[in-house]
Amino acid sequence: MKRFLTTKGVIGLTLVTVMALIGILAPVFIPADAATAMDMTARLSPPTLKHPLGTDQLGRDLMVRVLLGARLSLEIAVTAVLMSILIGLPLGMVSGYVGGRVDNVLMRLVDTLLAFPALLLALTISAVLGPNIQNTIIAIGVAFTPYLARIVRGETLRVAQMPYVEAARAAGTTDSLILTRHILPNIMPAVIVQATISVAFAILAEAGLSFLGLGTQPPAASWGLMIQASRDYLDRAPWTALVPGAAVALTVLGLNMFGDVLRDILDPRTK
């Protein structure tokens, strides 16, 4: 724990904790209908005492919406990324470690998925399954899996030819133990970095799906939906984009710093 106490670690941990707390607690303390409560006398209002972060085109309070939107955005993004790790990590490790025909089949599959833009893929999946939160998570998770699998496979190939893996094999270590004890810890740094970046992209992907009517359904609040909705008012009311944009940026910044420090802590060499 002591090693989290670097500037980067403290900022990262604080940001991640604050965002997580907002995501969990905001719906408990703020009534759900507050997100859709319209103040028609103050549409597109700049920050005032009554609306500290301003309002959108329907006069809805941006602070309330950004706080309530945290849960949906984070839930979708984090779960989707976890799902892509859950599928992509074993897929990439097996592909890189076993090699040969297995590798060929798995990677051609991954290449096929990679041939479609991630968003288009997510869009198709979402369209087929139908628009709800659960399907949005599946769509984004599946769309992100090939990228992770590729990275994991590359790292596995690199680590698998290290002498300590050969030494383990010579010492009679079984393949499953070589994968979990020797290869997994050594590829984790790359996975952590990829995962923290992916969360940012997942938040934006959810926004993209929502914009096309397939992700979160209005009038519910998610950060991505709020950014998309603000596009017509950027010249008149830039805060409508800035407020949810800042929330995304701070989350990603926090996650990246957190990921960096986590990676350093897991590495015994930096002790």
Added chain:
Amino acid sequence: MGALVEIDHLKVDFATDGGTVTGVEDVSFAIEPGETLCVVGESGSGKSVTSLSLMRLVEFGGGRIAGGSLTFQRSDGSLLDVAGASPQVMGEIRGNEIGMIFQEPMTSLNPVFTIERQLTDGLMLHKGLSKEAARGRALDLLRQVRIPEPERRLRQYPHELSGGMRQRVVIAMAMACEPRLLIADEPTTALDVTIQAEILALINRLKRENGMAVLFITHDMAVVAQMADRVVVMYRGRIVETGTVEEIFENPREDYTRALLAAVPKLGEMRGTSAPEKMRLIGDEAARATAAARAAEPAARRKAGVLLQVKNLTTRFPVKGGILRRTVAQVHAVEDVSFTLNVGETLALVGESGCGKSTTGRSILRLIEPASGEIWIGGQDIRALNRHDLRRARAGMQMVFQDPFASLNPYRRLKDQVAEPILNFGLARGADLRDRVADIFDRVRLPREFMNRFPHELSGGQRQRVAIARALAVNPRLIVADEAVSALDVSVQAQVLNLMMDLQADLGLSYLFISHDMAVVERVAHHVGVMYLGRIVEIGPRAAVFENPRHPYTRQLLSAVPIADPRKRRFADDVSFKPIASPIFPLGHVPAPSVYDEVAPGHLVLRD
């Protein structure tokens, strides 16, 4: 005409996250025109930092010349203060008045430029030659460094040349502007011994012909003995001793120099003996006494009998090509190799890179699947085992790898890494396991506190002890040591070799000792097999192979080894050895079987 270079109380600092670290301190020496000064020391002694300071290249590595002066006498006779010189002046000096050769011939040439471009760039810049004139000069240089077919080489790219030829090109580049000083930083460390001999002879000849001074940085005392006029011994950033090469080798004043020299095995010093002998380590009187006691009763301890028998072993690697990645040819890495290894003895496989010695070791453990042949260990047919039984059988045969930095998992504690083979074979658990691991740490003379550490907290020699401990954990009978001491500093190398010999005496281990270092092999081996192009060309008792080499390749190899004795210089004139042929053959090629002549009992020589 005074000294060419005078370094006076040089101090170099490095800025790191943890504050300022001093790289070298209080370093003073001079280089006279036309002499070879060798700076010798183990890793971290500051020898490279010193030479980089002279080129002011140390700044590119985060260093700073914090004190002292470096004076270089330029070709017009003026004295230049290197530490205070402007970047423009240094640009005129580097590559022009001071040439430099680096260690790695693979990476010190830019892979995207032809040899012509690499050679002519400096000439056009420093000497203002036209393209045609520079090309002519480049051809001259290639002839001077004795590269065959120089016209063709100019059009080639670095990857088309062999390692030895690349290093010749690097030397030609350094020589291009006829520097007055050549700095050679471990120029032969990455090269095979015959190529090393050629390069050392080349540097000697160029120095003589051009009256150039050479600053030669190396860790290898044998190379020092062959090359130096004067020697500077460094240790931990300071100068230990300076003197002529004869003074240093025959009459060293400092303990450190004496210890360093004692740890160096000298080829030929085992003449007339048959059993291996431990290294002499200064200040290790107790060890010497036990060694003497052991030497008195080696045969008694040794259980007779054959442990490992290899018959007609062949291993091939496919060469893939074409769009369909079909196998188009095969690398004949190991070709019809047979030998036996007795219980409690050491068989050394020696040879140059690519001769198949490592592949032989890996094939025996079936870390690589051999193509054909038989492997018997203690009456068990290793090649006939299925996956499950092979895993079981590996408890009896373990391996120690070359690079102690890469052969330990950086993410696992040392005790877990040593315990791993024990757990794999279910030999112990709980408190029993802890005791057993602690015992093994005692045995390889590592403090028990190290058990909870991670690999990066240890030095190279300590890590290699952990690697040996891991190999010992399951009480194997056979240990394949693949260049196990090659990456270690010489004093550490001696300690690890002595440890291995002690373990052999105590536990009756058999070693398959794979090495390129003839002097080390002479020290540790009972039997020696010399490998060339995948085959054993000569095999027999160590004394027979070293004192009466019969195969031309064995003779060539032995004559190329530098001897750590300045009175036995071997590389005054050009030496050139037959380059090694390619082991790649088309599919379906059936090589002739290996046929041996027995020139003496147990001493076999391949019939050509």
